Amino acid sequence: MVKAADRAKNPARSSVWLEERAPRSGGGPAGLDRDRIVAASIRMLDEEGLAKLSMRKLATELGVTAMSLYWYVDTKDDIIEYAVDTVYGEIDLAAVDAAGDWRERIRVLALDYRRMLVNHPWMSPCAGQYLNIGPHAILVGGKIQEAIGDTGLPMTRQPSAMSAVFQFVYGYGTIESQFERRAAEAGMSQDDFYGESIRAFRDDPQFVEALEPMAEILDERASHGSVTAIWDRDFDYALEVLIAGIEVMVERSRTEDAPGT
Amino acid sequence: MVKAADRAKNPARSSVWLEERAPRSGGGPAGLDRDRIVAASIRMLDEEGLAKLSMRKLATELGVTAMSLYWYVDTKDDIIEYAVDTVYGEIDLAAVDAAGDWRERIRVLALDYRRMLVNHPWMSPCAGQYLNIGPHAILVGGKIQEAIGDTGLPMTRQPSAMSAVFQFVYGYGTIESQFERRAAEAGMSQDDFYGESIRAFRDDPQFVEALEPMAEILDERASHGSVTAIWDRDFDYALEVLIAGIEVMVERSRTEDAPGT
DNA sequence: GAGAGTCCTTGTACGGTGTACGAGACCTAG
DNA sequence: CTAGGTCTCGTACACCGTACAAGGACTCTC
Numbered sequence A, B: 001m002v003k004a005a006d007r008a009k010n011p012a013r014s015s016v017w018l019e020e021r022a023p024r025s026g027g028g029p030a031g032l033d034r035d036r037i038v039a040a041s042i043r044m045l046d047e048e049g050l051a052k053l054s055m056r057k058l059a060t061e062l063g064v065t066a067m068s069l070y071w072y073v074d075t076k077d078d079i080i081e082y083a084v085d086t087v088y089g090e091i092d093l094a095a096v097d098a099a100g101d102w103r104e105r106i107r108v109l110a111l112d113y114r115r116m117l118v119n120h121p122w123m124s125p126c127a128g129q130y131l132n133i134g135p136h137a138i139l140v141g142g143k144i145q146e147a148i149g150d151t152g153l154p155m156t157r158q159p160s161a162m163s164a165v166f167q168f169v170y171g172y173g174t175i176e177s178q179f180e181r182r183a184a185e186a187g188m189s190q191d192d193f194y195g196e197s198i199r200a201f202r203d204d205p206q207f208v209e210a211l212e213p214m215a216e217i218l219d220e221r222a223s224h225g226s227v228t229a230i231w232d233r234d235f236d237y238a239l240e241v242l243i244a245g246i247e248v249m250v251e252r253s254r255t256e257d258a259p260g261t
Numbered sequence C: 001g002a003g004a005g006t007c008c009t010t011g012t013a014c015g016g017t018g019t020a021c022g023a024g025a026c027c028t029a030g
Numbered sequence D: 001c002t003a004g005g006t007c008t009c010g011t012a013c014a015c016c017g018t019a020c021a022a023g024g025a026c027t028c029t030c
Helices: A004-008 A034-048 A055-061 A076-088 A093-098 A102-119 A123-129 A135-149 A155-185 A190-203 A205-222 A227-257 B004-008 B034-048 B055-061 B076-088 B093-098 B102-119 B123-129 B135-149 B155-185 B190-203 B205-222 B227-257
Strands: none
Touching: A034 A055, A034 A076, A076 A123, A076 A135, A093 A102, A093 A135, A102 A123, A102 A135, A102 A155, A102 A227, A123 A155, A123 B123, A123 B155, A135 A155, A135 B205, A155 A190, A155 A227, A155 B123, A155 B155, A155 B205, A155 B227, A190 A205, A190 A227, A205 B135, A205 B155, A227 B155, A227 B227, B034 B055, B034 B076, B076 B123, B076 B135, B093 B102, B093 B135, B102 B123, B102 B135, B102 B155, B102 B227, B123 B155, B135 B155, B155 B190, B155 B227, B190 B205, B190 B227
């Protein structure tokens, strides 16, 4: 058995997905099972957040002691890596295939990716930290690559364009989900929390000057409906910026390939 | 004095920057001081990483007990918030002013922001978690807003375009810095680490199928120089995608404003 | 039925964490 | 000399991830 300590000595392989390890399936008295552990951890992560998840609490939730979990898993990080990949599975790849051209496929993928991040606020920090090479994540990556491949961009540029779109989605989903998490922790709606934050800002003399140039924009946005509507509107528009940018670069690469024509 | 526990009850104000609290400056025997604490924490974070920073170690570094730090700071999170904002100060805003039109200003800002994230791998998770409304962060935000304001985009669209660019930079800087961190932890150069990772991938039968469509791209990239050169190339190109996209949207908003002409 | 072996669960313990609380040491003002 | 503010420290609490070894519950073999 590969111990956690051994794994730490080989950080290049520091992912559950790079271990060969038979999944211990639960014929035991507690009816435990890796899938059950991962499912329970996702439930607790959604409800309580990343910081609150501990092996002891997770075990209690499953009616078992903390150390029992270590029969199915090497470390707590492994559980989180499994949870992350499971959640990647929520992205509906069939819907992507059903969509139209690459523009629509990218929109569908981006929207679903963003929704996943917002539905599971713990995902952002985890996805940033781990390798994300579980089976579901790999499938998602393949679909992204496929869509980008259809843009007509030269192959050397495709990974870069993938970054442009999906690192944006990751960043956007991160702040959006953290905002939502904070609102929830404060026990407020997003709208109330937004109003409170802006007010706290405005009342604070040290910020008056910094806020002044933004005032016009803030007012426009405050009058424009709910916070979630603004999140949606901004995201959609930013996606259009990216798609338009890709179209331009496709065109440029065409004319550069055949400058004489 | 506002206690940490009190702060937790008012999460809408959950940032050091929203507390009014006199900075206790150090006339004490240990010569301590909030600036010294923050500077030491940045040094330790750079050297050891976010997970390794503890109040006791930080205190030892400063020749003091852990509890001494709490005279200058309410919680560990406060120290990190101060550290985050201090590092935001590394972005060279004068260089941005010296740059040319909005395109160049965005390039300079994006590059510097990315460099900041890569130089301090602990920044990504922290910047994602806290509000980032310290004085330096506000100044950076203002500069970004200024540059975007000069694009000619309608005001309602400017925050969205800001997101498109700088959430991308955040996401890109996150994976880049995490990759570098992992390589460093493995005691390898980025090139060696990349080679090792790809090899581990290729050798693993469960990934063969998933890798097949990417093989061509991977080969091209492997032959194209160092990993850091590829990071740079991809980032520059993605930025051009974004700038081109903004240009298109500016044009579109012009023709929509005056559809009859 | 007895014994052995495998699978699973548990109790205990170690070394860490953030930080609340109260006791003291110092320095300055009256 | 005393009083009070400023700063540091020792102790303690609750909690964390997890190493280790003991034990219970099955199944298989004789």
